[in-house]
Amino acid sequence: MNKVLLSLILVISLVGCTAASQVEMRPGEAVAAERFESGFGSPWIGGNSPVFSSSNQGFVDRTDNGTKNFIEVPQEFVVCTGWHALCANSTDCTIHGDKAYCDCMKVNETHIVYTSEIQETVIKNLTQATCTNEHPCDVDQAPVCNAIKYGQYEVDGVKYDWVSTYSYRGWCSLLKGLTACDQNATGYTGDRYWAICDAAPCTENQNASNPDKPLICQCRINDTPFVGMNGSCTGDNGGIMSSMPLWAWDFRNNTYPFPMPGYEYVQSACASLKSDPLPRR
Numbered sequence: 001m002n003k004v005l006l007s008l009i010l011v012i013s014l015v016g017c018t019a020a021s022q023v024e025m026r027p028g029e030a031v032a033a034e035r036f037e038s039g040f041g042s043p044w045i046g047g048n049s050p051v052f053s054s055s056n057q058g059f060v061d062r063t064d065n066g067t068k069n070f071i072e073v074p075q076e077f078v079v080c081t082g083w084h085a086l087c088a089n090s091t092d093c094t095i096h097g098d099k100a101y102c103d104c105m106k107v108n109e110t111h112i113v114y115t116s117e118i119q120e121t122v123i124k125n126l127t128q129a130t131c132t133n134e135h136p137c138d139v140d141q142a143p144v145c146n147a148i149k150y151g152q153y154e155v156d157g158v159k160y161d162w163v164s165t166y167s168y169r170g171w172c173s174l175l176k177g178l179t180a181c182d183q184n185a186t187g188y189t190g191d192r193y194w195a196i197c198d199a200a201p202c203t204e205n206q207n208a209s210n211p212d213k214p215l216i217c218q219c220r221i222n223d224t225p226f227v228g229m230n231g232s233c234t235g236d237n238g239g240i241m242s243s244m245p246l247w248a249w250d251f252r253n254n255t256y257p258f259p260m261p262g263y264e265y266v267q268s269a270c271a272s273l274k275s276d277p278l279p280r281r
Contacts, residue, residue, distance in 0.1 A: 074128035080145035087197035092239035100195035117198035162202035172270040179228030190233025
């Protein structure tokens with residue numbers, strides 16, 4: 001009798017464990033689990049679903065026993081210095097398979113990396129774990145900065161000496177040509193596709209037709225609404241343009257709708273040299 005009872009208890013326990021392992025994780029649990037499996041942070045210890053803190057610095061996990069776990073949110077942008085590829089003025093990218101190949105410039109100046117677009121998996125995880133809204137990285141402190149500077153940016157087993165990032169070179173002239181492009185709008189006649197070159201790997205082009213653009217960058221292709229960079233929604237010479245999503249630009253106020261490092265200085269530099277009108281009293 002005791003043996004039968006013991007067997008039943010073991011069976012029930014195994015069934016319970018199997019059912020528990022099949023429970024779908026909530027969003028906060030999934031984030032914590034993914035980061036922990038990658039070697040960052042602490043494992044989820046249960047409790048209610050997390051919520052964003054009011055400062056948007058991280059997730060607050062409120063547990064059943066009243067304790068709190070804080071899961072930090074990565075910085076969206078980190079700032080680096082040095083050489084990089086710049087594709088802001090690439091408006092004739094050619095499509096090959098699932099990539100757009102864009103001719104881009106070599107630029108040596110302060111530049112900005114959009115951390116969620118980093119294609120080097122190890123460097124991406126390390127950067128997002130190191131540079132958070134709670135503990136932000138200063139200029140050149142992000143791991144991705146060293147990877148770009150010293151040719152350690154690896155994609156699909158290949159290390160690249162050049163990486164496309166974002167900087168403000170020529171921005172005042174580019175600003176004049178920004179155009180809203182929505183493929184879903186009635187009467188739209190522009191391109192359907194555009195290229196995302198953030199954190200794209202690049203190589204030297206020994207046969208560049210334009211000596212000012214000696215790099216070829218492998219950019220992702222998107223078909224969502226975008227910002228035309230050349231005064232229109234159509235690329236040049238039958239190609240597509242490197243651009244940004246339409247939601248990333250506030251046309252009414254001529255600015256980004258989110259905090260973009262350094263843009264407050266660029267905006268002033270591009271403004272007309274005249275006095276501002278005083279507000280009405």
